[in-house]
Amino acid sequence: MSFKPVSANETKPLPRQQSSTTQYVYNPFVTNNSKEQVDSGCSETSTMEIDPEDKTTYSCEQAIKRSKSCSILPTQLTRRSSTSSVRRFQRRKGRLSITPPRNNPMSLMSEDFSEQEFSFSEEFSMNSPFSISSSGSADSDLESLPDTDESTPNTSPLYNSNKTCFPFFKSNRSISSYFSLEQKKLEEKEQDELRRRLKGPSIFEIPEIVYKIIDFADAQNTNIPQEGATVRRKPLSFKHAMLIYGNKEDAKAAMTASKNVSSVEANNADNATSRGILHNCLLVNKLFNQVTTEFMNKKFFFSSEGNFMKYLQSKIKEQESSLLKPVTKMSPSMIVLHKLFSVKSEAVELLNKQLDYSNLEWIEFFMCPKLLPSPFMFESNGHKIKKFVVTGSKVLDDNFMIHLSKKCRNLEVLDIRACELVSDSGIYSIGKYCRNLKVINFGRKKRGHLITDNSLSNLVKNNPKLNTIGLAGCHVSDKVIWDIAIHCNQAVERLSLNNCALITNQSIPLILHSNYLPNLSVLELRFVEQLTNFKPIIEFKRRQQFKGISILIEVCEDLCAKMRQQEIDMDKVLSKRIFKDILEYVNDSNNDDDVSHVHFINERRSLVR
Amino acid sequence: MRDGAPMEDQNNQVALKIGLIGDSQIGKTSLMVKYVEGSFDEDYIQTLGVNFMDKKIHIRNTTITFSIWDLGGQKEFINMLPLVSNDAVAILFMFDLTRKSTLNSIKEWYRQVRGFNKTAIPFLVGTKYDQFIDLSFQDQTEITQQAMKYGNAMKAPVIFSSTSHSINVQKIFKIVLSKAFDLKLNLDEIVNTGEPILVFKQ
Numbered sequence: 007m008s009f010k011p012v013s014a015n016e017t018k019p020l021p022r023q024q025s026s027t028t029q030y031v032y033n034p035f036v037t038n039n040s041k042e043q044v045d046s047g048c049s050e051t052s053t054m055e056i057d058p059e060d061k062t063t064y065s066c067e068q069a070i071k072r073s074k075s076c077s078i079l080p081t082q083l084t085r086r087s088s089t090s091s092v093r094r095f096q097r098r099k100g101r102l103s104i105t106p107p108r109n110n111p112m113s114l115m116s117e118d119f120s121e122q123e124f125s126f127s128e129e130f131s132m133n134s135p136f137s138i139s140s141s142g143s144a145d146s147d148l149e150s151l152p153d154t155d156e157s158t159p160n161t162s163p164l165y166n167s168n169k170t171c172f173p174f175f176k177s178n179r180s181i182s183s184y185f186s187l188e189q190k191k192l193e194e195k196e197q198d199e200l201r202r203r204l205k206g207p208s209i210f211e212i213p214e215i216v217y218k219i220i221d222f223a224d225a226q227n228t229n230i231p232q233e234g235a236t237v238r239r240k241p242l243s244f245k246h247a248m249l250i251y252g253n254k255e256d257a258k259a260a261m262t263a264s265k266n267v268s269s270v271e272a273n274n275a276d277n278a279t280s281r282g283i284l285h286n287c288l289l290v291n292k293l294f295n296q297v298t299t300e301f302m303n304k305k306f307f308f309s310s311e312g313n314f315m316k317y318l319q320s321k322i323k324e325q326e327s328s329l330l331k332p333v334t335k336m337s338p339s340m341i342v343l344h345k346l347f348s349v350k351s352e353a354v355e356l357l358n359k360q361l362d363y364s365n366l367e368w369i370e371f372f373m374c375p376k377l378l379p380s381p382f383m384f385e386s387n388g389h390k391i392k393k394f395v396v397t398g399s400k401v402l403d404d405n406f407m408i409h410l411s412k413k414c415r416n417l418e419v420l421d422i423r424a425c426e427l428v429s430d431s432g433i434y435s436i437g438k439y440c441r442n443l444k445v446i447n448f449g450r451k452k453r454g455h456l457i458t459d460n461s462l463s464n465l466v467k468n469n470p471k472l473n474t475i476g477l478a479g480c481h482v483s484d485k486v487i488w489d490i491a492i493h494c495n496q497a498v499e500r501l502s503l504n505n506c507a508l509i510t511n512q513s514i515p516l517i518l519h520s521n522y523l524p525n526l527s528v529l530e531l532r533f534v535e536q537l538t539n540f541k542p543i544i545e546f547k548r549r550q551q552f553k554g555i556s557i558l559i560e561v562c563e564d565l566c567a568k569m570r571q572q573e574i575d576m577d578k579v580l581s582k583r584i585f586k587d588i589l590e591y592v593n594d595s596n597n598d599d600d601v602s603h604v605h606f607i608n609e610r611r612s613l614v615r
Numbered sequence: 616m617r618d619g620a621p622m623e624d625q626n627n628q629v630a631l632k633i634g635l636i637g638d639s640q641i642g643k644t645s646l647m648v649k650y651v652e653g654s655f656d657e658d659y660i661q662t663l664g665v666n667f668m669d670k671k672i673h674i675r676n677t678t679i680t681f682s683i684w685d686l687g688g689q690k691e692f693i694n695m696l697p698l699v700s701n702d703a704v705a706i707l708f709m710f711d712l713t714r715k716s717t718l719n720s721i722k723e724w725y726r727q728v729r730g731f732n733k734t735a736i737p738f739l740v741g742t743k744y745d746q747f748i749d750l751s752f753q754d755q756t757e758i759t760q761q762a763m764k765y766g767n768a769m770k771a772p773v774i775f776s777s778t779s780h781s782i783n784v785q786k787i788f789k790i791v792l793s794k795a796f797d798l799k800l801n802l803d804e805i806v807n808t809g810e811p812i813l814v815f816k817q
Binding site (some may be wrong): 552584589591593595598600607610 | 679775792801
C-alpha cells in the first residue's frame with residue numbers, strides 16, 4: 007500500500023473529530039479509551055478499503071462488500087465507520103474540485119471518479135442523519151438488548167440484503183428501550199408492507215378483484231342446464247327438408263343435425279353437474295373460498311336425479327347430526343331442476359328446509375313431471391320472481407296458477423309448456439294480475455281446447471311488452487292474433503302458432519300486410535291448415551329482409567309447398583313487371599341528355615365556317 | 616337472367632355492378648362522373664386505386680341501381696382488379712380514340728379481367744370522340760376498323776363516346792341494361808367511319 011501516507015493524511019482530521027463527538031457520550035460499558043481505539047481502528051480499515059477508489063472505480067459491489075464486512079463488527083461501530091466515510095467522501099469531493107492534480111500517479115483519473123463518489127456520498131449522507139442523531143443514546147441500548155439486533159427473521163432475501171447494506175437503518179428503532187417494542191411493531195408492519203410490495207401479486211387478496219375473477223369464472227364455466235336452443239326446427243320429413251333447403255346435401259344435413267343437437271345438450275348437462283373451475287377456486291385461499299361459496303350459493307341447479315337425491319340425503323344426515331346447531335341456509339337467486347323425471351314432490355318439501363327463498367328470482371322445473379314448486383318459494387318475496395318455468399308438469403294446475411299470479415305480479419317470463427292441467431281460469435288470473443310479462447309460452451300437444459280467447463285476449467291487453475308468444479296447440483282464434491297485433495305490436499319478435507287450427511286468412515296475412523308487427527322475426531305456422539293467402543306473408547318476409555331483420559317463417563310441408571309455389575308465381579309477375587319497366591326506359595329516346603351525333607357534327611361544321 | 620345480377624325484389628329493386636377498365640388518362644372516371652352527376656371537368660385527376668359511385672334510376676315501380684366501379688389505369692393498381700371485376704354484370708373496356716396504343720392494351724386488360732370474371736358482358740368503349748373527328752380520315756378509318764375487329768373478337772358491343780359533349784354516354788348504360796336483361800333495343804346502329812360508332816346487334 008504505497009498510498010498509505012496519502013490516505014493517512016486525508017483521514018487525519020477524522021479521528022479527532024470522532025473522538026470529539028464521543029466525548030459527550032456517556033458509555034457505561036465501554037471506556038473512552040478502548041472506544042477510541044476501536045474507532046480509529048475501524049476508520050483505519052475503512053480507509054484502507056475505500057482508498058483504492060483513487061485508482062480503481064468504486065463500484066456498488068465494493069460498497070456492499072465493505073458494509074458486509076463491517077456488519078460483522080457490532081453495529082455501532084459500523085455505523086461510526088460509515089459516518090466517518092461519509093464525511094470523508096464529502097471532504098474529498100470538495101477538495102478534488104479545488105485541487106485536482108496530485109502526486110498520485112492515478113490522480114488524473116480521480117477527477118473522472120468524482121462524479122461517482124458524489125453519488126455515493128449522497129447515498130450515505132441520506133442515511134447519515136439517522137446515525138448521527140441516534141449515535142448518542144444508541145450505544146448502550148444495543149449492548150443491553152442484543153435481541154433487537156437480530157430481529158425476527160425476515161424470509162425475503164431481498165430485504166435481508168437491504169438490511170446489511172445499510173446497517174444504520176437498524177439503529178433507528180433502538181433510540182430508547184421504551185420505544186423499541188412499539189417501534190419494532192411499526193417497523194414489522196412496514197416490512198410486511200414492503201414485502202407485499204416486493205412480492206407483487208397480492209391482487210388475490212383484494213376482495214373486489216377476487217370477486218371479479220370468480221364472477222368471470224362463474225359466467226364462463228357454470229352451465230345452467232337449459233333446453234338446447236335450436237336455430238330452426240327439424241324438418242318434418244326429407245321432402246320438407248328439400249323444400250326448405252333446396253338441395254339434397256343440406257336437406258340431409260338438416261335431418262341428421264337435429265339429432266346432434268340433443269347430444270350436445272346432454273354434454274352440457276354433464277358439464278353442468280361438475281362446476282369444474284369453481285370447485286378449484288374453492289381451494290385457492292380463504293378469500294377465494296368465501297367468494298366462490300357466495301357465488302355457488304346463488305345458483306341452485308340439478309340436472310341429474312342421482313346427484314339431486316345424493317344432495318338431499320347428505321342434507322338430511324347433516325340435519326340429523328346437528329339438530330341443535332342452526333344450519334346456515336343457502337339463499338339462491340335461482341332454482342333450476344332440469345329433467346328430473348321421476349323425482350317426487352316430497353323432495354321439494356325437503357328443499358324448503360334447506361333453502362332460504364328470500365332472494366329467489368328464477369324458478370325453473372324443466373320437464374320434471376311430478377314436481378310442483380313449493381308455494382313457499384314465492385310466499386314472502388313473490389314480487390322478486392321474474393322467471394317461472396315449469397314445463398311438462400303433470401301436477402301444475404289452475405289453483406297453483408291463481409296463487410302464483412297473485413303473489414308474483416312482476417313475472418316477466420312464464421313458460422308452462424305442456425302443463426295440460428292449466429286452463430283458461432289459470433291464464434285469466436295471470437292476465438289479470440301480471441303486467442310485465444315479456445315471454446309467455448302456453449304451447450301444448452293435448453287439451454288445447456282448455457286455453458282460448460277468453461283468457462288470452464285479456465292477458466295480451468294487459469301485457470303490452472310481450473315479445474315472445476307461444477300459443478302452439480291452443481284454441482285461439484283470429485281475435486287474439488289481432489289483440490296481439492294491436493296491443494303489443496312493436497314489441498313482438500317471436501310468435502308461435504303451430505297447430506292453432508282456428509286461425510284463418512283473416513288474421514296473420516292481413517296483419518302482416520298492414521305491417522302491424524314490424525319487429526317480428528320468427529313466425530311459426532305449422533299446421534295452420536286454413537291459411538291459404540301467403541302473398542302478404544312472403545311480401546312481409548322480403549320487407550323484413552330488406553330492413554335487415556333476419557326472418558324465419560316456419561311452416562309444415564304442406565304449407566311450405568304452397569308457399570313456395572306462390573313465391574315463384576310472385577317472382578314471375580314481379581320480374582315480368584321489372585322487364586317491362588326496363589324495356590320501356592331503354593327504348594325511350596327522350597329520357598337521356600345524349601347529344602345526337604348529327605346535331606354535334608352540324609354544329610362543328612357551322613363553327614368551322 | 617345472368618349470374619351476377621343480384622335481383623332484389625323488394626320494391627322491385629335491381630342492382631347492377633359495372634366495372635370500368637382501361638389505360639390511364641382515357642376518361643374512365645370522367646365518364647362515371649358524367650353519367651352519375653351529369654358534370655364534366657377538364658382537369659385530369661389520377662385515380663388512386665378504385666373509384667366507386669352509385670346511380671339510381673327510377674322507372675315506375677322499379678329502381679335500378681348501377682354500382683359503377685372504376686379502376687385506376689396505372690399498372691400498380693392491377694392488384695385491385697378483382698375488386699372491380701368480381702360480381703360485375705358488365706365490364707366496359709375503354710380506350711382513347713386518339714391514342715392507338717390504348718386500344719392495343721385492351722387485349723391484355725380483357726385477358727386479365729376474364730381471369731376473375733368469366734360471365735360479365737364485355738363492352739368496348741372508345742372515348743374522346745370530339746377529338747377523334749379532328750384526326751385525318753385515314754387515322755379515323757384505321758382506328759374504327761381496328762376497334763370493330765376487337766369488338767368482334769370479344770363479342771362485345773362497340774361504342775364511341777364523348778363525355779365532354781354528351782355523345783353516347785347514356786346509350787352505353789342503356790345497352791348494358793338491354794344486354795343484361797336480354798331485352799330488345801329499338802335503337803339504330805351507327806356504323807359509318809367518322810360517326811360515333813354504335814354497334815350492339817350481333
